[in-house]
Amino acid sequence: MKPALEALLQHPSIFRPGDDRSQPPGLASGWPALDAVLPGGGWPQRALIELLPAGAGIGELSLLLPALREAMTAGQGMALVHPPYVPYAPALQQAGLDPAQVLFIQPPQARDGVWAMEACLRSGILGAVLGWLEQPVTQPVLRRLALAAELHDGLAFVFRPMAAAEQPSPAALRMALAPRPDGLQVTVLKCRGRPPRSVLVALDPHDV
Amino acid sequence: MALPSSLPKPRPLAGLRLVAPCAAEQESATEPQRLWCALHFPHLVLAACADTKDIPQAVIETDGTHAQLVACNAAAQRAGVQPGMRVAAALALIPELAIHTRDMAREAHLLDQLAAWSEKFTPTVCVSSPDMLLLEVAGSAHLFGGAQGLQQRAREGLQALGHATCVALAPTPVAAEWFARSGRETVVMHAAQLPAALGALPLAALSWPAVWCARFEQLGLRTVRDLFRLPRDGLARRFGPELLRTWDRVLGNLPDPRKPRQAPLRFSARQELPAETADTAQMLPYISCLFEALCAGLRRHDATTGNVVLGFRHLKRAETQLPLGLLAPTRDPARWRQLAQQALQKRVLPEAVTELTLTSGAFLRHAPPPADLFERAGRSGEDLAALMDKLRARLGRRAIARLRVLADHRPEFAWQGSSRAQRSTPIMTAPRPLWLLEQAQCVRVHAQQLRLQGKTLTLLDGPERIESGWWDERDLARDYYTARSTDGRRLWLYRERGAGRWFVHGLFA
Numbered sequence: 001m002k003p004a005l006e007a008l009l010q011h012p013s014i015f016r017p018g019d020d021r022s023q024p025p026g027l028a029s030g031w032p033a034l035d036a037v038l039p040g041g042g043w044p045q046r047a048l049i050e051l052l053p054a055g056a057g058i059g060e061l062s063l064l065l066p067a068l069r070e071a072m073t074a075g076q077g078m079a080l081v082h083p084p085y086v087p088y089a090p091a092l093q094q095a096g097l098d099p100a101q102v103l104f105i106q107p108p109q110a111r112d113g114v115w116a117m118e119a120c121l122r123s124g125i126l127g128a129v130l131g132w133l134e135q136p137v138t139q140p141v142l143r144r145l146a147l148a149a150e151l152h153d154g155l156a157f158v159f160r161p162m163a164a165a166e167q168p169s170p171a172a173l174r175m176a177l178a179p180r181p182d183g184l185q186v187t188v189l190k191c192r193g194r195p196p197r198s199v200l201v202a203l204d205p206h207d208v
Numbered sequence: 209m210a211l212p213s214s215l216p217k218p219r220p221l222a223g224l225r226l227v228a229p230c231a232a233e234q235e236s237a238t239e240p241q242r243l244w245c246a247l248h249f250p251h252l253v254l255a256a257c258a259d260t261k262d263i264p265q266a267v268i269e270t271d272g273t274h275a276q277l278v279a280c281n282a283a284a285q286r287a288g289v290q291p292g293m294r295v296a297a298a299l300a301l302i303p304e305l306a307i308h309t310r311d312m313a314r315e316a317h318l319l320d321q322l323a324a325w326s327e328k329f330t331p332t333v334c335v336s337s338p339d340m341l342l343l344e345v346a347g348s349a350h351l352f353g354g355a356q357g358l359q360q361r362a363r364e365g366l367q368a369l370g371h372a373t374c375v376a377l378a379p380t381p382v383a384a385e386w387f388a389r390s391g392r393e394t395v396v397m398h399a400a401q402l403p404a405a406l407g408a409l410p411l412a413a414l415s416w417p418a419v420w421c422a423r424f425e426q427l428g429l430r431t432v433r434d435l436f437r438l439p440r441d442g443l444a445r446r447f448g449p450e451l452l453r454t455w456d457r458v459l460g461n462l463p464d465p466r467k468p469r470q471a472p473l474r475f476s477a478r479q480e481l482p483a484e485t486a487d488t489a490q491m492l493p494y495i496s497c498l499f500e501a502l503c504a505g506l507r508r509h510d511a512t513t514g515n516v517v518l519g520f521r522h523l524k525r526a527e528t529q530l531p532l533g534l535l536a537p538t539r540d541p542a543r544w545r546q547l548a549q550q551a552l553q554k555r556v557l558p559e560a561v562t563e564l565t566l567t568s569g570a571f572l573r574h575a576p577p578p579a580d581l582f583e584r585a586g587r588s589g590e591d592l593a594a595l596m597d598k599l600r601a602r603l604g605r606r607a608i609a610r611l612r613v614l615a616d617h618r619p620e621f622a623w624q625g626s627s628r629a630q631r632s633t634p635i636m637t638a639p640r641p642l643w644l645l646e647q648a649q650c651v652r653v654h655a656q657q658l659r660l661q662g663k664t665l666t667l668l669d670g671p672e673r674i675e676s677g678w679w680d681e682r683d684l685a686r687d688y689y690t691a692r693s694t695d696g697r698r699l700w701l702y703r704e705r706g707a708g709r710w711f712v713h714g715l716f717a
Contacts, residue, residue: 057697057715061642077592085643088714089611089623092642093634099611100629103596107603116599123598125591179696 030066047172048149076127082113121148246384257308407433511571519565536593641714648711
């Protein structure tokens with residue numbers, strides 16, 4: 001390849017599949033096996049990450065805890081929008097997160113949940129925003145969230161039921177989570193610049 | 209009349225007014241005759257904490273080591289309980305005595321309410337001690353049928369409010385206080401009559417320092433007359449100059465200025481609409497005009513406010529009110545406008561609006577967060593409150609909470625959602641699940657196996673016995689286990705001790 005062309009291809013805005021250089025560095029997930037398959041060596045920031053767990057209580061939050069601790073060290077808050085159950089403050093404290101910095105948002109209607117999540121993402125003051133979309137949502141709604149996440153200087157996770165895997169999504173990263181006796185099987189369904197892969201994350205039982 | 213497609217631009221407010229309290233009046237000895245009305249509330253301590261039930265009740269005050277009765281109701285007094293008793297002595301007399309701890313903040317609040325009520329008699333109302341109000345009524349007594357008429361009106365009005373009061377009038381504030389405190393409903397109009405009228409008052413009924421009371425006893429002084437009879441130089445030697453100063457203030461020989469109560473500032477303004485409309489978009493310029501006026505008023509007083517009520521007046525029905533509240537008080541008109549706009553999006557007005565009103569809550573002292581050299585650290589807390597305000601305006605007050613850990617062994621009482629960041633008080637426990645079920649879910653036992661939604665559960669860890677809460681009748685006795693379901697979920701289970709039923713209480717997410 002001509003040196004001039006090579007120099008041109010080094011430009012950061014040019015995207016080449018399989019080239020980590022073109023990815024902004026991610027926030028280390030705390031699980032080396034997972035970091036190896038994530039673009040930029042960690043959870044991408046300023047991007048919507050879609051998680052499709054097989055059910056609640058399989059370790060879907062434990063997977064995020066090391067990164068959430070990292071995102072909240074700067075004294076920034078975290079929002080949990082429309083979670084399926086009450087986030088239990090003593091457990092958050094045991095996991096090293098300050099409960100006073102956690103916003104627990106229970107919108108009266110599911111439709112407001114999307115609005116609340118977008119407002120949290122656009123506020124620009126939260127280290128992490130986690131939202132749960134139990135009901136099916138339309139493409140424009142997801143695109144709005146993805147656009148808001150691009151402005152959000154932190155982590156943005158949206159949890160959807162496994163059945164949503166069949167629909168297309170504008171999220172930068174989509175992963176299915178399935179329980180295994182020794183951890184969590186994380187299957188990357190979609191990832192910008194990487195082929196889909198599957199990896200077993202051994203969740204430390206003391207950290208769960 | 210056809211509605212114009214858009215309303216004309218609003219003009220600056222004409223009907224704006226700040227509801228300010230009247231200016232403080234200072235007393236001076238050279239001024240003409242004054243008349244002070246003292247209202248003494250002997251049962252305020254009781255009224256602040258006890259309920260109205262006719263069971264023996266008492267209020268105690270603790271100094272850290274000893275608890276002493278400061279007040280008790282009539283039912284308790286009938287059984288021989290007296291203020292000043294030790295709690296143990298009172299409980300020995302009435303084992304079922306309901307005991308409340310003294311609530312000074314509520315007393316002050318009650319007295320402030322009573323002071324506000326008393327402002328119907330005079331603009332000069334002073335809070336002189338925790339159970340006493342002083343009203344300067346020389347100028348206004350004739351409007352209420354003279355001193356006696358005013359005394360009667362005050363007594364009857366306060367009785368209707370449920371407060372037993374002693375009302376006394378005298379030319380000096382201290383004399384009026386003395387009459388009221390010793391329970392005499394005296395009216396003295398001229399300072400010259402004071403020595404004779406005060407003479408019979410028992411010294412013990414007045415509020416003196418404890419050291420003085422003991423010394424009065426030693427000297428054999430029972431009444432005020434006994435005190436007045438003694439030579440002044442001897443009194444000054446024994447009690448110091450303060451007693452002589454009090455003496456002179458009682459008789460009106462020394463000025464005794466009092467500071468009147470200042471009612472909290474509030475803002476209230478209205479804005480007429482040029483044409484009736486139900487379209488909130490057309491009202492917005494007028495609403496922002498009101499907020500501009502509010503914030504200008506706030507800035508003039510270097511204050512902020514945290515809640516306002518926006519009112520929509522209709523022609524044929526009662527005003528629609530839209531209360532707006534902020535966690536972080538502000539005087540930024542843009543913030544208020546944005547909040548009103550958001551709240552109005554979800555609101556449908558029942559009828560066309562003719563006039564808008566804006567009433568503020570109490571003005572708060574403006575305390576901007578200290579500027580930080582490294583900008584980010586200081587701002588984040590402030591902004592989080594602003595974000596919560598924005599979310600609450602649309603989703604409702606209860607939809608957003610910050611979490612907090614409470615020191616309670618009972619799992620359902622170990623957390624709390626609050627609107628402000630509050631310090632957690634954790635206790636050491638076994639690992640807790642990240643998801644808690646608000647209502648524990650029943651687990652069926654089938655052929656000696658725990659089954660939930662068709663899945664078999666295997667116990668992994670436990671039991672952790674939690675047996676607590678006997679003091680507030682929500683006691684529980686449970687054995688907690690962690691379990692794994694065949695679909696891979698880790699659950700937090702408990703077995704009720706006694707009944708033996710199994711429940712899921714959380715999920716290890």
